[in-house]
Amino acid sequence: MQKIVDEIASQMASKTDKGIVASYIPQLACVDPKQFAISVALPDGSVYSAGCASTLFSIQSISKVFTLTLALGKLGERVWNRVGREPSGDPFNSIVQLEHEHGKPRNPFVNAGAIAIADAIIQGHQPKEILAEILQFVRYLADDESIAIDEKVARSEELTGDRNASLAHFMASFGLFQNPVDAVLGTYFHHCSIAMNTIQLATAGLFLANNGHNPITGYRVVSSDRAKRINSLMLMCGHYDGSGEFAFRVGLPGKSGVGGGILAIAPGKASIAVWSPGLDTIGNSKLGTQALELLTQKTGWSVFGQ
Template sequence: MQQIVDEIAEEMMNLEDKGEVAHYIPQLAKIDPNQFAISVALTNGEIYQAGCAAKLFSIQSISKVFTLTLALGKLGDSIWHRVGREPSGDPFNSIVQLEHEQGKPRNPFINAGAITIADLIMQGHQPKEVLAEIIQFMRYIADDDSIAIDEKVAKSELETGARNASLAYFMSSFGHFENPVEEVLGTYFHHCSIAMNSTQLAKAGLFLANNGVNPITGYTVVSAQRAKRINALMLTCGHYDGSGEFAFRVGLPGKSGVGGGILAVAPGNASIGVWSPGLDAIGNSKLGTKALELLAYKTGWSVFGK
C-alpha cells in the first residue's frame, strides 16, 4: 500500500495540468496549486500517506457528510421531509430547481441542501453552540483534538457568500426555516471552513468504511444501515453535476470540496483523503479525482467490481 500511494503521489506531481484554484473565495485563491496529498486509512487501523499529508486545508463541502450524519443522529429519517435524496444534475449553487420544487433541495450535498441541514441541526441553539458540537463531533470521529475552524476562510466565505445567502432567503420564503437565516448561514459558512489534513480526513471517514464503527477507537458512530445510506448518497450526489463521471471513473462513494479535498470510501476496506487545490471545470479536485481513479484501479476497490 505504501508503494501504491508513493507511486500515485509522484505521478500526480509530474502532471502539468493541475486545475485552477477556487478564485471566488479570496482566501482559497491564494493557495499554491502545486500541492498534493493522499492518505489511506485501512479498516485494520493501518494508515499510509504520501505527499504533503500533514498540510491543513479547508474541507469546505466535505463537511456536509458530517453535518448530515449529525442531523440523522438528532432527527432520524424525518430530515427527508426537508431535503431530498436525488442527484441534482445542476451546479452546487444553482437556484433553478428550488423554484420548481417549492424550496425543497434535491439532496443534502448541494449548497441549498447543506444550508437546510444546518437549519435542522441548530434546533433553536446559537451558532457558537452548534459549531462547538460540530467540531466536537469531528474531533471524536477523527480521534484528533486539534481539528478547528479556519477563521480567515470563514470570514472570506461570509464576505463573498451572496449566492448562498440568496439560496437561504429563497428557501425561507417558502416558510421552511426554523432559525434566523443569518444564523443558519453563519453556521454553514463556519462548518465549511473546518481545516484538516488528508490523514485526519481519512480517519474521520473510517466509520463509513466499517459499518458505522471507527475501527481505531472502537466507537460506534452510526448503525451499519445508516453508514450504507450515507455512502449511497455520496456515490450518487457527492460530486454535484460531476457525480456520474466520478462514479464512472472511480467507482467509490466520495464527497468533494472546493478547497481541493475529496473524501472517498471503499466499504469494508478503507477511507481515503486526497487533497490538491486545483479544480476541474465542475469544481472538483482535478488531481484528487485522477489519484482516486488510479487507487481504485490498483487496489480493485471499486464498488462495481475489480
C-alpha cells in the first residue's frame, strides 16, 4: 500500500492543471494550490500516507458526514422529515429546488440540507454546546484530541455567507426551523471550518468502512445498517451535481469539501482521505478525484465490482 500511495503522490505532483482554489470564502483562497496529500486507513488501524499528510486543511462539507451521523443518533428516522435522500443534480448552494419542494432540501449534503441538519441537532442547546459535541465526536472518531475549528475560516464564511443565509431564511419561512436562523448558521459555518489532515480524516472515516465499528477504540459508532445507509448517501449525493461522474470514475462513496478534501469509503477495505485545494468547476478537488480514480484502478476497490 505504501508503494501505491507514493506512486499516486508522485503522479499528482507532475500534473500541471491542479484546478482552482475556492475564492468565495476568502480565507480558503489563501491556500497554496500545489499541495497534495493522501492517507489510506485500513480496518487493522494501520494508515499509509504520502504527500503533505500532516498539513491541516478546512474539511468544509466533509463535516456534513459527521453531523448527519450525529443527527441520526439523536433523531433516528425523524431526520428524514427534515431532509430527503435523493441526489439533487444541482450545485451545492442552489436555491431553486427548495421552492418547488416547500423548503425541504433534497439530501443532507447540499448546503440547505446540512443547514437543516444543524437546526435539527441544536435541539434547544446553545450553538457552542453543539459545536463542542460535534468536535468531540470528530476527535473521538479520529482518535486525536488536537482537532479544532479554524476560527479565521469560520469568520470568513460568516462574513461572506449571504447565499447560505438566504437558504436558511428561505427554509425558515416555511416554519421549518426550531432555532433562530443566526444560531443555526453559526453552527453550520463553524462545523464546516473544522481543520484536519488526511491522516485524521481517513481515521475518522474508518467506522464507515468497518460496518459502523471503530476498530481503533473498539467501540461501535453506528449499526452496520446505518453505516451502509450513510455510505449510500455519500455515493449518491456526496459530490453534488458531480456525484454521477465521481461514481463513474472512482466507484466509491465519497464526500467532498470546497477546501479540497475528499473522504472516500471502500466498504470492508479502507477509509481514504485525499486533499488538494484546487477544484473543478463543480467545486470538487481536481487532483483528489484523479488520485482516487488511480487508487481504485490500482487496488480494484469499487462498490461496483473489480
